[in-house]
Amino acid sequence: xxxxxxxxxxxxxxxxxxxxxxxxxxxxxxxxxxxxxxxxxxxxxxxxxxxxxxxxxxxxxxxxxxxxxxxxxxxxxxxxxxxxxxxxxxxxxxxxxxxxxxxxxxxxxxxxxxxxxxxxxxxxxxxxxxxxxxxxxxxxxxxxxxxxxxxxxxxxxxxxxxxxxxxxxxxxxxxxxxxxxxxxxxxxxxxxxxxxxxxxxxxxxxxxxxxxxxxxxxxxxxxxxxxxxxxxxxxxxxxxxxxxxxxxxxxxxxxxxxxxxxxxxxxxxxxxxxxxx
Amino acid sequence: xxxxxxxxxxxxxxxxxxxxxxxxxxxxxxxxxxxxxxxxxxxxxxxxxxxxxxxxxxxxxxxxxxxxxxxxxxxxxxxxxxxxxxxxxxxxxxxxxxxxxxxxxxxxxxxxxxxxxxxxxxxxxxxxxxxxxxxxxxxxxxxxxxxxxxxxxxxxxxxxxxxxxxxxxxxxxxxxxxxxxxxxxxxxxxxxxxxxxxxxxxxxxxxxxxxxxxxxxxxxxxxxxxxxxxxxxxxxxxxxxxxxxxxxxxxxxxxxxxxxxxxxxxxxxxxxxxxxxxxxxxxxxxxxxxxxxxxxxxxxxxxxxxxxxxxxxxxxxxxxxxxxxxxxxxxxxxxxxxxxxxxxxxxxxxxxxxxxxxxxxxxxxxxxxxxxxxxxxxxxxxxxxxxxxxxxxxxxxxxxxxxxxxxxxxxxxxxxxxxxxxxxxxxxxxxxxxxxxxxxxxxxxxxxxxxxxxxxxxxxxxxxxxxxxxxxxxxxxxxxxxxxxxxxxxxxxx
Ligand SMILES: Cc1cc2nc3c(=O)[nH]c(=O)nc-3n(C[C@H](O)[C@H](O)[C@H](O)COP(=O)(O)OP(=O)(O)OC[C@H]3O[C@@H](n4cnc5c(N)ncnc54)[C@H](O)[C@@H]3O)c2cc1C
Ligand code: FES
Numbered sequence: 022x023x024x025x026x027x028x029x030x031x032x033x034x035x036x037x038x039x040x041x042x043x044x045x046x047x048x049x050x051x052x053x054x055x056x057x058x059x060x061x062x063x064x065x066x067x068x069x070x071x072x073x074x075x076x077x078x079x080x081x082x083x084x085x086x087x088x089x090x091x092x093x094x095x096x097x098x099x100x101x102x103x104x105x106x107x108x109x110x111x112x113x114x115x116x117x118x119x120x121x122x123x124x125x126x127x128x129x130x131x132x133x134x135x136x137x138x139x140x141x142x143x144x145x146x147x148x149x150x151x152x153x154x155x156x157x158x159x160x161x162x163x164x165x166x167x168x169x170x171x172x173x174x175x176x177x178x179x180x181x182x183x184x185x186x187x188x189x190x191x192x193x194x195x196x197x198x199x200x201x202x203x204x205x206x207x208x209x210x211x212x213x214x215x216x217x218x219x220x221x222x223x224x225x226x227x228x229x230x231x232x233x234x235x236x237x238x239x240x241x242x243x244x245x246x247x248x249x250x251x252x253x254x255x256x257x258x259x260x261x262x263x264x265x266x267x268x269x270x271x272x273x274x275x276x277x278x279x280x281x282x283x284x285x286x287x288x289x290x291x292x293x294x295x296x297x298x
Numbered sequence: 299x300x301x302x303x304x305x306x307x308x309x310x311x312x313x314x315x316x317x318x319x320x321x322x323x324x325x326x327x328x329x330x331x332x333x334x335x336x337x338x339x340x341x342x343x344x345x346x347x348x349x350x351x352x353x354x355x356x357x358x359x360x361x362x363x364x365x366x367x368x369x370x371x372x373x374x375x376x377x378x379x380x381x382x383x384x385x386x387x388x389x390x391x392x393x394x395x396x397x398x399x400x401x402x403x404x405x406x407x408x409x410x411x412x413x414x415x416x417x418x419x420x421x422x423x424x425x426x427x428x429x430x431x432x433x434x435x436x437x438x439x440x441x442x443x444x445x446x447x448x449x450x451x452x453x454x455x456x457x458x459x460x461x462x463x464x465x466x467x468x469x470x471x472x473x474x475x476x477x478x479x480x481x482x483x484x485x486x487x488x489x490x491x492x493x494x495x496x497x498x499x500x501x502x503x504x505x506x507x508x509x510x511x512x513x514x515x516x517x518x519x520x521x522x523x524x525x526x527x528x529x530x531x532x533x534x535x536x537x538x539x540x541x542x543x544x545x546x547x548x549x550x551x552x553x554x555x556x557x558x559x560x561x562x563x564x565x566x567x568x569x570x571x572x573x574x575x576x577x578x579x580x581x582x583x584x585x586x587x588x589x590x591x592x593x594x595x596x597x598x599x600x601x602x603x604x605x606x607x608x609x610x611x612x613x614x615x616x617x618x619x620x621x622x623x624x625x626x627x628x629x630x631x632x633x634x635x636x637x638x639x640x641x642x643x644x645x646x647x648x649x650x651x652x653x654x655x656x657x658x659x660x661x662x663x664x665x666x667x668x669x670x671x672x673x674x675x676x677x678x679x680x681x682x683x684x685x686x687x688x689x690x691x692x693x694x695x696x697x698x699x700x701x702x703x704x705x706x707x708x709x710x711x712x713x714x715x716x717x718x719x720x721x722x723x724x725x726x727x728x729x730x731x732x733x734x735x736x737x738x739x740x741x742x743x744x745x746x747x748x749x750x751x752x753x754x755x756x757x758x759x760x761x762x763x764x765x766x767x768x769x770x771x772x773x774x775x776x777x778x779x780x781x782x783x784x785x786x787x788x789x790x791x792x
Contacts, residue, residue: 048543062600239540243581287601
């Protein structure tokens with residue numbers, strides 16, 4: 022049982038939660054995630070550790086309401102408890118000094134990106150961050166990302182804030198004007214796929230953090246498998262970060278939708294039961 | 299642990315046993331038919347994930363079956379038991395209508411008789427070495443069913459076998475993993491007086507007994523009885539704690555843990571590395587069983603989804619494969635088949651599970667090996683199999699399956715479940731320096747003491763043996779407890 026000590030709405034359907042988890046707060050590194058479960062019949066879902074506070078013994082999570090499980094977590098209030106929380110999971114980001122980093126965050130990807138750029142910046146890199154979303158009100162963690170970047174660019178598909186256009190447009194502009202040593206992309210699967218294609222053209226080593234479907238998060242089930250190069254890897258223990266140019270994104274995108282039909286049914290039932298209450 | 303023949307002889311010569319033997323003539327004993335285990339009919343049980351298939355023997359049945367046991371002077375059955383249960387003694391207690399004494403006998407050697415009575419491969423162990431099997435060519439005494447009877451008797455009665463717990467010695471020991479091996483170790487150590495903490499990565503205690511073996515074969519409530527009894531004796535459980543990640547062994551040492559028993563199991567599913575294996579609809583048995591058994595997917599209120607196939611193929615022939623295919627039937631599959639590359643006779647699963655699976659309508663498609671999964675826009679729709687035949691025996695003495703050149707077949711399916719084996723969980727091997735690891739990724743330990751190359755770390759169960767059995771895992775836990783206790787005691791006295 023882990024207590025929610027602070028809850029804050031970042032955008033429509035997106036919440037920041039500060040949760041008591043002293044052991045994880047102490048051992049987590051950039052790139053790590055946790056698995057959370059709400060309720061005795063709840064589902065285990067992976068969430069990135071966005072930040073931690075050692076003094077308070079808390080970790081920060083950012084959750085977007087999507088299916089039943091994320092809705093249930095978002096419905097919890099300050100003072101209430103997440104039933105189970107385990108971690109830190111996954112390999113931490115390989116942080117080193119490489120020069121200039123181009124960090125591409127799409128939508129909710131801003132949350133996992135924050136600890137990564139913090140660590141790269143601390144390691145002495147120049148960090149250029151592009152934050153992209155469909156529209157202005159879906160941009161989250163602007164101040165935090167800006168504070169940890171040397172340059173901060175905002176892009177929206179509809180032009181309601183920052184530059185208008187897809188994230189790849191912004192990437193091309195930056196790449197055209199200066200030498201990028203490494204790129205990191207975190208966001209929706211399709212976005213990461215196109216980021217990877219963009220940097221491949223320019224031969225820029227690129228890393229992505231995959232949000233695969235998971236069950237246990239400890240390598241026990243293989244739900245999170247992904248093809249990297251010629252090998253099958255488990256995202257939860259071999260990842261979540263991989264060389265973007267080796268990932269079979271088409272397979273990854275299909276796998277992300279693997280339980281869509283079942284999830285839609287579950288969501289419908291859930292929403293019905295909420296209305297009844 | 300197995301004792302000397304003299305030890306068994308002495309107990310056999312106790313008055314009550316001599317008297318029992320005299321009660322019924324050997325000829326009459328032999329003439330009795332093996333009692334059949336009552337079962338829920340296949341048509342009824344195959345609709346429920348939770349209805350236990352075997353109903354258990356009644357008292358009359360158990361006593362009648364116990365009478366078949368000849369109480370042999372040379373009890374060969376014990377040779378077949380990995381933990382050396384005094385089998386004739388417990389059976390004679392049942393014949394004598396003293397089931398509580400029977401369970402006490404079982405508990406001298408086994409920490410989990412209710413589970414072992416249900417899931418041990420008896421036909422390869424004790425029952426394979428029964429006098430009836432060896433000398434009479436008749437069905438063995440139903441040792442497993444009798445073990446279950448004694449265990450259930452205790453569980454359902456107010457009388458309990460008293461477990462003595464030594465006064466606390468305050469020494470902290472840690473257990474990694476709460477499967478049968480970790481639980482057995484914890485039970486013995488707490489009785490020796492240690493301050494025992496079991497760390498478990500999942501949110502549930504019980505390891506494979508909970509997330510793997512389905513409710514229709516081993517009810518969770520039985521495992522919970524054991525866990526509750528351990529808690530009452532003072533064992534502490536930390537769920538959602540991954541040793542090596544949440545905290546390391548090194549950090550636990552700093553907190554005063556004197557020694558560790560690693561029983562982290564062989565949790566990693568293997569895949570075949572054939573084309574199409576990552577399409578939707580192909581999943582590991584671990585994933586399928588975890589969704590259903592641990593997360594209750596399929597029940598109305600659970601949030602975890604599961605794919606319910608119409609035509610389900612399970613690849614493999616072990617217990618995991620049987621559990622997966624029978625679960626698929628219970629989830630509503632219209633056709634459920636086992637695809638196995640060897641022959642029916644070579645299936646490694648418990649004979650009873652194969653029997654039950656057949657009753658429930660599972661089709662055994664043997665001498666076939668998948669070579670490709672076919673799909674339409676990322677969704678599985680068929681498996682291509684290579685036909686096989688049996689060639690020369692391999693190192694294990696089993697005839698090796700070899701492909702029949704050019705003979706393949708396409709079988710339409712919408713779900714494929716891979717149950718072709720598991721590998722050791724690498725978290726501990728990767729996170730502890732100086733730990734000797736075999737080329738298979740298992741932890742190397744001394745056969746005698748169960749101690750690893752790191753002085754304060756002992757290990758057993760599947761993390762040492764690869765995928766093995768509940769009874770072996772449990773036996774390792776007890777052996778490790780005995781040897782760790784001896785070492786810590788010696789240190790204390792110095
Ligand atoms: C579906 C299935 C059916 C089976 N049927 C039978 C049968 O009929 N008969 C039989 O005898 N055997 C059967 N087996 C095999 C048997 O279950 C295993 O041999 C036995 O459970 C091994 O016990 P264990 O304690 O070594 O490991 P496990 O039961 O695997 O338990 C290991 C535990 O350790 C935890 N863990 C791992 N790493 C860490 C860590 N770093 N920190 C904390 N916790 C950790 C895991 O989460 C797990 O709960 C079956 C196995 C499966 C999967
Ligand atoms: S989530 Fe189960 S193996 Fe990765």
